[in-house]
Amino acid sequence: MRTLWVITVLLTGFPMSAFAQTEPSVKHGPNWIAIGMFLLIVLVTLAITYRSSGSTKSKVDFYTAGHGITPLQNGLAIAGDFLSAAAFLGFAALVYSTGFDGLVYALGFLTGWPIVLFLMSERLRNLGSFTFADAASFRLDRTSVRLVAATGSLVVVLFYLVAQMIGAGKLVQLLFGVHYIYAIACVGVLMIVYVTVGGMQATTWVQITKAVLLLAGGTLMAF
Amino acid sequence: MLQLSPDRVRRILSDPGFVELSSARAKLRWGLSLLTLFAFFGFIILISAVPKGLGTNIGSSNIPIGIAIFFGMNILVVCLTGFYVQRSNSRFDQLTRDIRYEWDR
Numbered sequence: 001m002r003t004l005w006v007i008t009v010l011l012t013g014f015p016m017s018a019f020a021q022t023e024p025s026v027k028h029g030p031n032w033i034a035i036g037m038f039l040l041i042v043l044v045t046l047a048i049t050y051r052s053s054g055s056t057k058s059k060v061d062f063y064t065a066g067h068g069i070t071p072l073q074n075g076l077a078i079a080g081d082f083l084s085a086a087a088f089l090g091f092a093a094l095v096y097s098t099g100f101d102g103l104v105y106a107l108g109f110l111t112g113w114p115i116v117l118f119l120m121s122e123r124l125r126n127l128g129s130f131t132f133a134d135a136a137s138f139r140l141d142r143t144s145v146r147l148v149a150a151t152g153s154l155v156v157v158l159f160y161l162v163a164q165m166i167g168a169g170k171l172v173q174l175l176f177g178v179h180y181i182y183a184i185a186c187v188g189v190l191m192i193v194y195v196t197v198g199g200m201q202a203t204t205w206v207q208i209t210k211a212v213l214l215l216a217g218g219t220l221m222a223f
Numbered sequence: 224m225l226q227l228s229p230d231r232v233r234r235i236l237s238d239p240g241f242v243e244l245s246s247a248r249a250k251l252r253w254g255l256s257l258l259t260l261f262a263f264f265g266f267i268i269l270i271s272a273v274p275k276g277l278g279t280n281i282g283s284s285n286i287p288i289g290i291a292i293f294f295g296m297n298i299l300v301v302c303l304t305g306f307y308v309q310r311s312n313s314r315f316d317q318l319t320r321d322i323r324y325e326w327d328r
Contacts, residue, residue, distance in 0.1 A: 100270045100277055100289045107296055111263040114304045118256045122248065122311070 035175050041213055042190065045206040049198040052205065061199060069204055077204040080211030082109065089167055235326060244318040251310060255303050262296060 060067065069077075087109075094102030116132075123135045133149035169184035176183070194206055227235075235241055269277065270289070277289030 100274055103289065103293050104267055104270065107263060107266060107293060110297060110300055111259055114259055114300055114307070115256050117304060118252050118259075118307055122252070 037213070037217065038172075038175060041210065044209055045194065045202075048205040048209065049194050049202040052198045052201040061201065068201070073204065073208055076211045077207035080207030080209075080214070083211060083214045084164065090163065235322075238322065238326075240318065240322045240325065244315065244322065247318075248311075248315055251307065255307055259300065259303060262299060266292065266296060 087106075091102065091106045094105055096102075120132060120135060123138075124130070124132075127135055127138055129135050129138070131149075133146055136149070137145040165184055165187060168187040169180055172178065172183035172187060173180050178186075195203055198206075269292070277292070278287050280287055281291060
């Protein structure tokens with residue numbers, strides 16, 4: 001059990017060691033199973049995005065997929081959200097390198113959600129608004145609330161999304177052997193296409209697909 | 224949309240059903256939030272205070288106490304979420320419906 005755990009941490013922690021370099025430190029032949037799985041995920045999710053782009057017309061469609069998502073679908077989508085590069089690579093590496101201190105970050109991810117649920121969900125529902133800023137600016141000064149919300153989002157994006165992008169770019173670089181800059185550009189364009197074209201409907205289905213594939217793939221690798 | 228006169232607003236605000244709804248909701252909201260925060264920051268304090276103690280294994284198994292607490296916290300948070308959702312979807316939605324019905328007449 002323990003050796004399996006150490007091996008998993010080492011394996012998932014590996015791309016982080018290539019973090020600072022632009023060339024992969026270990027040269028090896030392309031991993032065809034991984035490339036196949038990656039392409040399959042991209043193709044399936046792009047097809048979903050294309051299909052749902054027609055049905056996203058109003059604000060309700062864009063933010064909540066027209067209220068057409070069931071709790072199970074939404075749960076899978078959030079699971080997909082959390083099975084990210086940060087969870088797989090970052091968390092594993094953090095716990096590997098700093099021990100229990102790393103666990104705080106893993107738990108912080110989870111603990112933030114219920115508090116937002118407890119404190120905000122009622123207000124969002126009562127007001128029929130979609131975002132935290134909408135609900136807060138109902139009572140407080142509109143401009144300042146939006147400024148705070150925008151600043152918060154951008155700071156989080158800077159520290160979270162950029163790290164995710166580097167992780168994704170590194171993975172694509174390792175898998176396909178393309179240059180790091182092209183890898184990051186491809187991943188970025190893919191992300192933007194998913195959200196702007198498909199809205200919440202496509203994003204949700206992309207995440208559901210990702211969650212199911214990751215859970216299946218993880219189970220497959222465990223045997 | 225129904226126009227509310229200041230007098231009507233005052234009367235709704237002092238309606239026992241409404242007072243019960245809003246105070247019970249506030250209690251649940253803040254109670255669960257504080258519980259979650261206490262558990263989270265308590266875990267951080269434990270990590271900084273007794274890292275060695277958390278590293279010891281439970282009994283003869285290979286699972287350290289810290290990891291067990293970590294998984295326990297996950298379960299706790301999931302249970303709290305379930306409790307909140309169950310509570311607001313059954314009790315509070317019913318209370319809201321009752322008050323609406325009463326004042327819409």
